[in-house]
Amino acid sequence: MSATCLKPAWPHFALRIHHSLRPRARNLPSHSRLSLRTSPFQRCLLSSSSHPPKRRRLLTLAIESSCDDTCVTILEKDAGPGGAAHFRFDEKITFANVLFRGVHPILALELHTRSLATMVHKAMRALPHASEPQTGEAGDGNRDAGASGGGDMVWVDGEPRRKPDFVTVTRGPGMRSNLTIGLNTAKGLAVAWDVPLLGVNHMQAHALTSRLVSALEAGEGGGQQRLAEEKGGEGIPGPTPEFPFLSLLVSGGHSMLALSRSLNDHATLATSRNIAVGDLLDKCGRLLVPPAMIAAAGDTVVYGALLEQFAFPRGAADYEYAPPPTRRDEIKTFDSGFGWKLYPPLSETVDMFYEFAGLRGQVQKILREQGSMNDEEHRLLARHVMRIAFEQLAGRLMLALSQDAEKKGDGDKSLRDIRTLAVAGGVACNRYMMHILRSMLDIRGFSHIGIVSPPSPLCTDNAGMIAWTGMEMYEAGWQSELDIDPIRKWPLDPKENGGILGVRGWRNTRHD
Ligand code: AMP
Ligand code: ZN
Numbered sequence: 001m002s003a004t005c006l007k008p009a010w011p012h013f014a015l016r017i018h019h020s021l022r023p024r025a026r027n028l029p030s031h032s033r034l035s036l037r038t039s040p041f042q043r044c045l046l047s048s049s050s051h052p053p054k055r056r057r058l059l060t061l062a063i064e065s066s067c068d069d070t071c072v073t074i075l076e077k078d079a080g081p082g083g084a085a086h087f088r089f090d091e092k093i094t095f096a097n098v099l100f101r102g103v104h105p106i107l108a109l110e111l112h113t114r115s116l117a118t119m120v121h122k123a124m125r126a127l128p129h130a131s132e133p134q135t136g137e138a139g140d141g142n143r144d145a146g147a148s149g150g151g152d153m154v155w156v157d158g159e160p161r162r163k164p165d166f167v168t169v170t171r172g173p174g175m176r177s178n179l180t181i182g183l184n185t186a187k188g189l190a191v192a193w194d195v196p197l198l199g200v201n202h203m204q205a206h207a208l209t210s211r212l213v214s215a216l217e218a219g220e221g222g223g224q225q226r227l228a229e230e231k232g233g234e235g236i237p238g239p240t241p242e243f244p245f246l247s248l249l250v251s252g253g254h255s256m257l258a259l260s261r262s263l264n265d266h267a268t269l270a271t272s273r274n275i276a277v278g279d280l281l282d283k284c285g286r287l288l289v290p291p292a293m294i295a296a297a298g299d300t301v302v303y304g305a306l307l308e309q310f311a312f313p314r315g316a317a318d319y320e321y322a323p324p325p326t327r328r329d330e331i332k333t334f335d336s337g338f339g340w341k342l343y344p345p346l347s348e349t350v351d352m353f354y355e356f357a358g359l360r361g362q363v364q365k366i367l368r369e370q371g372s373m374n375d376e377e378h379r380l381l382a383r384h385v386m387r388i389a390f391e392q393l394a395g396r397l398m399l400a401l402s403q404d405a406e407k408k409g410d411g412d413k414s415l416r417d418i419r420t421l422a423v424a425g426g427v428a429c430n431r432y433m434m435h436i437l438r439s440m441l442d443i444r445g446f447s448h449i450g451i452v453s454p455p456s457p458l459c460t461d462n463a464g465m466i467a468w469t470g471m472e473m474y475e476a477g478w479q480s481e482l483d484i485d486p487i488r489k490w491p492l493d494p495k496e497n498g499g500i501l502g503v504r505g506w507r508n509t510r511h512d
Helices: 040-047 105-124 176-193 202-219 223-230 277-288 291-296 303-311 357-370 375-406 431-443 463-475
Strands: 003-006 015-017 057-064 069-078 085-095 153-156 159-162 166-172 197-201 245-250 255-262 265-272 420-424 450-453 478-480 506-508
Touching: 057 105, 057 176, 057 463, 069 105, 069 463, 085 105, 085 202, 085 463, 105 176, 166 176, 166 202, 166 463, 176 197, 197 202, 197 463, 202 245, 202 255, 202 265, 202 420, 202 450, 202 463, 245 375, 255 375, 265 375, 277 303, 277 357, 277 375, 291 303, 303 375, 303 431, 357 375, 375 431, 420 431, 431 450, 463 478
Parallel strands: 057 166, 166 197, 245 420, 420 450
Antiparallel strands: 003 085, 015 450, 057 069, 069 085, 153 159, 197 478, 245 255, 255 265, 478 506
16 A cells, blocks of 8 residues: 655635636745744734734644545644634645545555554644744633643654644544544543643534635735734634635535534535535546546546546636526536437426436446447536536525525525635535536626635645634634544534534533
8 A cells, every 4th residue: 555645735825716716816925834934924923012912822733534534734823813823734645546446445544544643743843842932911711721831842852842732633524433543643642732632523624614714814914914913903803704604515425505604503505315526526537537647647546636637628718618597407408419418417306405326327327328439528428427516516506595585585594694605625626616606606696605715735635624623613612522432424504413512522611
């Protein structure tokens, strides 16, 4: 078994899409992901003695091991609302899946076992040196949150370093054995360091990732934030998007549309009744992308990403996309002219489900019945299966928005005031999907809804989003008991068994 170390170049901008698909105009300066340098915002905080309340910096080490990626992050955040965030360390190793044409659960488990402790050890060398200035006066309301003074150090390679304030780990949903490795490592660290443990929800973390991006941006210059800080901390904007917003979570294991009303309240609006959209794209990638292109991609293959590259070699220049102006247009059969057709699933119903297994079945049937097909025909099939899948995602969004408009926006799932759709999960890397979402929102009268999406390394599974969720939960007073266990299925919606807070093992230090 071999593993590939993925250290993607860090794009310091959030992909924010409004009327057209375009990266944010302001590309923030790049720096090493392991850099220990202080950002301009940090320097500003540290140097000016006239600065009113200096804010303590919270530090967490976070672990993600729910599937086949082993990820560790050290994230630092200025305590309090609107606090800027910085990565001290962020690394990921993905299981080499090409031999198995996908995730191999047992070998992925082996990868976690072999890599995690080593990665944690490496991360500890990126903890702030104990001599680095650290402000300590501003409380954040969490009585366990104190982290200054000589006792709050760990020794790494003979050097004194700042001890994390708490340890964050993915508790679920995911593969139970894989989660257990991360969870037990995190428990060991929390016990050894005598700091709180936070076992967080992986899907909640995807939903909050755009808020992490806004905090990272604040750390990279954050003009607005700095001005507010200089005025004594008043009116400091919190992370964006602010609640409520819509979350479209699309990954290899999940497809869901939720109304994110607050940190722990994400009401389900639509969900998949079988496989996830990322799973469909991966399976179609294996069937349609030419073997030579797969071989050239190396050991670690994201088949869904290859499918997009194969379908649109010139990117947006190849789209030729006309959004369906009505639902009737959206559910039209596609006739290829080569003797095969594609039927959009769920055309008979407006139930709030996604159906991707049927679409995969149609592709398999076409390939079986058509016999040999050349690359051009494969490409046509790839384009249209993606179009139909993404229009289904967009179509359920339109239904949610228009049904709500009919209800005049009352009820507890009101979308009337929604201005932002936050898209996250690995499939959010797909530019064609983002183009379809934007185009359909515009043509159906929802151009006032902006789309935000994190940069690719934060869309796919990563420990940065886990660390951020830990930060938000910790600052809200939440901590986990040490006896928490992994959770294979863990809903976000409070109406489904209490959702995020419905599982045992949470305690709130503010209520104690
Ligand atoms: P996650 O489960 O969040 O780690 O995301 C992995 C999923 O993202 C896989 O199913 C991939 O197929 C999908 N994915 C990653 N990049 C892309 C892309 N550019 N286009 C489509 N899907 C992608
Ligand atoms: Zn995920």
